[in-house]
Amino acid sequence: MAEGKENAGREPVLIVKDVTARFGDNVLFEKVGFQVRRGEIFAIAGESGCGKSTLLKIMIGLLKPASGTVWMEGVNVTGAGEEQMRRIRSGMGVLFQSGALFGSMTLGENVALPLREYTDLPAPWIDRVVRAKLAMVNLGGLEDRYPAELSGGMQKRAGLARAMALDPGILFFDEPFSGLDPVTSAELEVLIRRIRSAVGSTMIMVSHDLPSLFNLADRIILLDRGARGILAEGDPREMKRDAVDGRVARFLHRAVPDEKPEEVGK
Amino acid sequence: MGKTAMEERPPGREEVSFQVDRVSPGERVLSFSGSLTVHTVGGLLPRLREFWTTENPAGILVDVSGLRKVDTAGALFFRELEGESRKRSLPFAYRGASGLLEGILGMVPPEPDVLPVPPARHPGLVEEIGKGTVAFFRDFVRVTGFVGDLTLAIGSCLVRPGSVRWGDVLHYMRRAGVDGLPIVGLISLLLGLIMAFMSSLQLRQFGANLYVASLVGIAMVKELGPMMTAILVAGRSGSAYAAEIGTMIVHEEVDALRTMGFEPVRFLTVPKVIAAVLVVPLLTLYADFFGVAGGLVVGVTGLDLTVHTYLRETMASIGLFDVFSSLAKSLVFAVIIAGIGCQRGFQAGRSAEGVGASTTSAVVAAIFLIIVADSAFAILFHYIG
Ligand SMILES: Nc1ncnc2c1ncn2[C@@H]1O[C@H](COP(=O)(O)OP(=O)(O)OP(=O)(O)O)[C@@H](O)[C@H]1O
Numbered sequence: 001m002a003e004g005k006e007n008a009g010r011e012p013v014l015i016v017k018d019v020t021a022r023f024g025d026n027v028l029f030e031k032v033g034f035q036v037r038r039g040e041i042f043a044i045a046g047e048s049g050c051g052k053s054t055l056l057k058i059m060i061g062l063l064k065p066a067s068g069t070v071w072m073e074g075v076n077v078t079g080a081g082e083e084q085m086r087r088i089r090s091g092m093g094v095l096f097q098s099g100a101l102f103g104s105m106t107l108g109e110n111v112a113l114p115l116r117e118y119t120d121l122p123a124p125w126i127d128r129v130v131r132a133k134l135a136m137v138n139l140g141g142l143e144d145r146y147p148a149e150l151s152g153g154m155q156k157r158a159g160l161a162r163a164m165a166l167d168p169g170i171l172f173f174d175e176p177f178s179g180l181d182p183v184t185s186a187e188l189e190v191l192i193r194r195i196r197s198a199v200g201s202t203m204i205m206v207s208h209d210l211p212s213l214f215n216l217a218d219r220i221i222l223l224d225r226g227a228r229g230i231l232a233e234g235d236p237r238e239m240k241r242d243a244v245d246g247r248v249a250r251f252l253h254r255a256v257p258d259e260k261p262e263e264v265g266k
Numbered sequence: 267m268g269k270t271a272m273e274e275r276p277p278g279r280e281e282v283s284f285q286v287d288r289v290s291p292g293e294r295v296l297s298f299s300g301s302l303t304v305h306t307v308g309g310l311l312p313r314l315r316e317f318w319t320t321e322n323p324a325g326i327l328v329d330v331s332g333l334r335k336v337d338t339a340g341a342l343f344f345r346e347l348e349g350e351s352r353k354r355s356l357p358f359a360y361r362g363a364s365g366l367l368e369g370i371l372g373m374v375p376p377e378p379d380v381l382p383v384p385p386a387r388h389p390g391l392v393e394e395i396g397k398g399t400v401a402f403f404r405d406f407v408r409v410t411g412f413v414g415d416l417t418l419a420i421g422s423c424l425v426r427p428g429s430v431r432w433g434d435v436l437h438y439m440r441r442a443g444v445d446g447l448p449i450v451g452l453i454s455l456l457l458g459l460i461m462a463f464m465s466s467l468q469l470r471q472f473g474a475n476l477y478v479a480s481l482v483g484i485a486m487v488k489e490l491g492p493m494m495t496a497i498l499v500a501g502r503s504g505s506a507y508a509a510e511i512g513t514m515i516v517h518e519e520v521d522a523l524r525t526m527g528f529e530p531v532r533f534l535t536v537p538k539v540i541a542a543v544l545v546v547p548l549l550t551l552y553a554d555f556f557g558v559a560g561g562l563v564v565g566v567t568g569l570d571l572t573v574h575t576y577l578r579e580t581m582a583s584i585g586l587f588d589v590f591s592s593l594a595k596s597l598v599f600a601v602i603i604a605g606i607g608c609q610r611g612f613q614a615g616r617s618a619e620g621v622g623a624s625t626t627s628a629v630v631a632a633i634f635l636i637i638v639a640d641s642a643f644a645i646l647f648h649y650i651g
């Protein structure tokens with residue numbers, strides 16, 4: 001399907017080519033391929049268990065695919081050595097599903113960690129950046145709190161602050177909206193949009209929360225267990241309009257109850 | 267469903283009655299009345315089995331008009347009945363079904379005629395032994411790989427001591443060392459007391475009271491001090507290391523570390539190993555001291571020895587070599603405890619159960635390896651000393 005017009009001509013930041021993922025005999029998907037262009041918000045949707053998180057881990061080099069290649073910023077992630085991986089990683093941020101904050105460190109220390117590892121900023125400057133990042137996600141003044149003292153939504157925002165610590169060119173999100181109430185979820189959407197316009201990061205998110213993805217994503221792919229790959233790809237609204245395949249239609253229409261406000265509180 | 271709620275009774279008083287009528291030569295009417303629920307279905311099952319074995323019906327009509335209440339178990343009971351009739355190709359019908367029964371039957375779809383699942387195969391003895399052996403070697407390979415990673419990580423930290431997270435080292439030293447002082451002291455003191463007391467019973471017969479001092483001293487310093495300390499630290503800290511790292515894996519924290527460019531083995535294991543190596547030998551000395559003190563208490567109160575004689579005898583029996591070899595042993599034990607604790611943590615699965623299993627395994631494997639290492643030391647020191 002056609003890609004968003006405004007993206008045409010922009011260079012790809014991430015290329016996924018013919019990637020197959022498998023755990024033992026359990027093949028999750030085969031020969032999946034797509035490209036993400038600079039500055040785009042790209043979403044990978046699909047039902048639970050179809051392999052979204054696995055695909056994300058392959059893209060960021062935590063898992064090796066059974067076959068296929070991933071290039072990030074021109075570097076082959078699937079075959080990169082430690083030194084190359086380190087360079088790629090300094091240019092990317094990952095928000096994990098649970099926030100994945102380190103429980104033994106305060107929020108401030110969590111956010112400071114990548115800054116200490118990758119920059120030679122003096123300590124007072126690190127503090128300053130940390131405070132600014134936490135303020136950006138509305139957690140200003142909570143530098144000395146431990147993750148266990150925060151709510152799930154606050155932990156997720158703190159995880160976002162840590163993922164953004166280095167203002168990375170590419171941000172990955174695993175289920176950014178799961179476990180959040182509608183208000184917090186909407187706040188997070190606003191925040192993500194603000195970060196995109198302020199920092200200009202490319203964002204790749206994996207989620208089954210279609211309403212939020214529809215609000216945010218420029219382009220979306222739908223992974224499917226039965227098809228063992230990509231069921232549909234394109235602009236979310238076009239995709240919904242042209243949905244012909246029964247599965248696409250079912251997934252989209254159920255997940256996006258347009259003009260039916262009474263379903264919201266469900 | 268409001269009606270059912272009102273008629274609900276305590277579970278013990280629910281009853282169901284079941285009756286079989288022969289209408290025509292072949293057809294049978296099964297009438298149920300009362301409550302067919304999770305509390306009453308069990309009692310019906312033998313009667314149903316009896317019905318199928320004694321009768322040879324040509325058709326089944328189920329009269330449910332007398333049923334006041336049917337729950338999921340009851341609906342499953344009817345589904346079972348339907349299934350059995352279908353298997354025997356008998357016509358099957360309900361009579362007097364209320365909306366209530368239809369509602370609950372709608373929630374429990376009829377079971378499809380699947381082929382019976384083959385019973386789980388019990389692997390034979392040979393297969394079990396084979397699997398066990400493979401698992402053991404896999405584990406061995408993993409541990410070896412981990413030892414390699416750990417050696418590399420420690421090596422690189424020796425080259426660049428600035429890269430060690432010393433704050434964490436202090437934290438773990440406090441947890442394993444300072445917080446362990448009371449229990450290590452108490453156990454060693456009791457050990458010394460017991461040894462002195464038990465041996466004095468024997469030695470007193472020969473008037474050899476004095477040797478209690480050297481017996482306690484040698485046993486404590488050469489064997490029991492290092493060993494008991496190591497076992498206590500394995501139970502207190504080795505398990506904690508495994509649980510901590512296992513939980514971090516479950517919460518994707520280890521993944522996060524990796525994406526931020528930290529080598530998890532170096533980041534998480536090195537501070538723990540350094541802390542253990544610094545603390546366990548000190549704890550061992552402390553344990554030796556309390557063990558001797560325990561013996562002293564018995565010697566002075568029960569054996570009419572003076573403090574001075576007791577200590578002189580102890581000092582005469584323990585050489586500097588013994589103290590150093592005890593420290594060397596405890597150093598190795600420390601590496602085993604921290605290393606195995608962390609390794610088990612890293613191989614914990616992504617579940618709470620996995621974390622529990624890895625914690626147990628950390629303690630058991632550490633104690634096993636401590637004893638193996640201790641035997642090796644016994645042989646080694648025999649030839650050196
Ligand atoms: N480490 C693993 N070992 C074996 N199988 C795994 C492993 N991780 C995931 N799987 C399997 O891969 C499948 C996809 O998992 P994955 O976590 O990628 O799904 P997902 O699409 O992210 O689902 P969700 O939306 O529920 O998070 C699951 O069926 C799971 O059983």
Ligand SMILES: [Mg+2]
Pocket residue numbers: 052053054175
């Ligand atoms: Mg997932």
